[in-house]
Amino acid sequence: MADGSVRDTYTLDEVDRGLIHALHLDGRAPFSRIAAVLGVSTQTVARRYRRLRIEAGLRVVGLPDPHRAGQAQWLVRIAATPADAQALARSLARRPDTSWVKLASGGAEIVTVVHAPRGADASRSMLLRDIPRTAGITAVSAHLLLHTYLGGPTAWRGHLGALSDEQQRRLVPPTAPPPEADPSPASPPTSPLAQADRALTEADRALLDALRQDGRTSHADLAAATGWSPATVARRLTGLREYGTLFFDVEFDDALLGVTTQALLWMAVAPARLDEIATALARHAELAVVAATTGPTNLVAHALCSDPAALHHYLTRHLGSLDAIRTLETAPVLHTLKATGTPRGPRRPRTGAGTPTE
Known part of the structure; x- marks a missing residue:
């Protein structure tokens, strides 16, 4: 339970809840795609995302699946x-x-x-x-x-429930493995690309370190962190996600949901x-x-x-x-x-609020 919770000064609405649910489905979904599903403008989604990051500790983090990563x-x-x-x-x-x-x-x-x-x-x-x-x-x-x-990879139900089945289908990335897939290494990958890229290598360390900080880091910034080209970064992300070796989690102050x-x-x-x-x-x-x-x-x-x-x-x-x-x-x-990502410093408090911490 976070000290100095912001729950008394910040109220989630349907757009906020839909955005959180959407990020659980695809942590790297473009704001334009989320906006289309929520029926609002891209600018509204971007503004809400920034506000939730500052005031509610919202963060998308990229993590290796422990079983597949050995x-x-x-x-x-x-x-x-x-x-x-x-x-x-x-x-x-x-x-x-x-x-x-x-x-x-x-x-x-x-x-x-x-x-x-x-x-x-x-x-x-x-x-x-x-x-x-x-x-x-x-x-x-x-x-x-x-x-x-x-x-x-399986989110707490308190973060879900804001989107209809149809909205969820529009947001689930095509590279996502089926939820019922057998996580054992012997299970067949979903494509030759996943077969080639299913295992983490030493070269992935810088990529994962950057994604633990911010799972929505751009391909250009990931390329700078890894020394790869943006195209190589995109291919590597696709392969790791398709096999389920890499997944994205959402950190959030659950006090805003009444916890x-x-x-x-x-x-x-x-x-x-x-x-x-x-x-x-x-x-x-x-x-x-x-x-x-x-x-x-x-x-x-x-x-x-x-x-x-x-x-x-x-x-x-x-x-x-x-x-x-x-x-x-x-x-x-x-x-x-x-939580799951790298620790961060205290969030900036709102006027009249306490001093929320991670």
Whole structure:
């Protein structure tokens, strides 16, 4: 939950919501195409986009699909002394191999995702050496993410719902893989172009670094960052997107959608029913992330609710009815220091508003 939220000074209308939904469907869609679908002018869409960026932290970020990019993801829980937790969280947010840095459980716990090449040796440096040696840490647990049921390329439903089925069909890029596609490396690519360009290479590093900053960076600026020609950049983007190796996410201050209460839910589920329960939870409107992990709890979820009462209702009426969930730990999220892209400085406050932060 962002500190100093702008929700009291900024109200989303249908155009804003349609723009956010459109960017989830195609983060690089031209404003002219979005405008045609929304029935407004290109200038209106561009103006709303700039306003949302400044006042609501809206940002499109380009990210590699971990499975196709050969990456492992570790969900790391770090218990720290309250005096050291915020400084440690800020330090973790600055690392290029982390995302999703959150302060939880009264500010004495940090939760982060660590990205590493697949293989135990590749993940040892941070998980087993750097973190335990840091002052102020009292406990560390690392959970390998085994399967994501909701999250990543699949957006939280709270960001969707503004566009009709026909509007969505007009916005989905032709290079997008079908949602039901098997993400295993053995699944056939959609075209010879995707077959040739499906894997990330060292030469893609500069491209991805630029897209993590801003997924809508122009071909010309991406060419300057990579040393490629704009035509090569365009071909590479097309190939990576067509196979699903690259996807685009949208960062946004969810308080503007009425979210005031967030929590991480750590669940232990009977293994024989893990897939059934996780699939069911992925359909719950309150959840933005559902993933299977290793560890004493084998399922984690991220809940977004309007207030504590709504969270209580969800826990007791929805999760409470699922007998396969043997244990449940609820950890309130107090602050997100880093989402999926690179961290940014504080947003410019509006006149009369507080000082919103990422």
